[in-house]
Amino acid sequence: MPTHCTPPPPAAFFIGCAVWGYKGWLGTLFPAGSKQPDLLRLYSRRLTTVEGNTTFYATPTRETVRRWEQETPPDFRFCWKLPRSVSHSGSLSRQFGLTLAFVERMAMADQRTAPFFLQLHRVTAHSSSPIWRAGWRRGQRSYSPIRLRWRCATRRGMLRPPKQP
Secondary structure: OOOOOOOOOOOOOOOEEOOOOOHHHEOOOEOOOOOHHHHHHHHHOOOOEEOOHHHHOOOOOHHHHHHHHHHOOOOOEEOOEOOHHHHOOOOHHHOHHHHHHHHHHHOOOOOOEOOEEEEOOOOOOOOOHHHHHHHHHHHOHHHOOOOEEEEEEEOOEEEOOOOOO
16 A cells, blocks of 8 residues: 555545544554644545535534644545535525635635535425526636535435536
């Protein structure tokens, strides 16, 4: 297993998990006895991306985002999950401000942010997502390198977004 990531070719796959600090990986993915503050650094030397599920529950400080960027190789990618305050707080069409504030907070200097995840609540998935997505496309002009991927878990599986014209 390589000890660091190498720059990926243009059509590379990025392989990772939803979290980087799973304690069950101590002794397998991570050396036994690894400490919590070292897990992102260790994870990023073995895998090439992480979902960043933690941001669904709390938005980190700018200092924390900078530290995460410094702890990982330049070719490592972060796929941040938009906070539940965006996805689970009523109509998505009212969440543009929260979304833009989150995107600005999570932006990294070297464009290592991969698609953002928007995990929709099953109730709002079909009702307001087309309005939100249309507004996002209009409002993201200054965020052209940022792509958004959304998914919605339901009792029947994953919902897919409607095909775009």
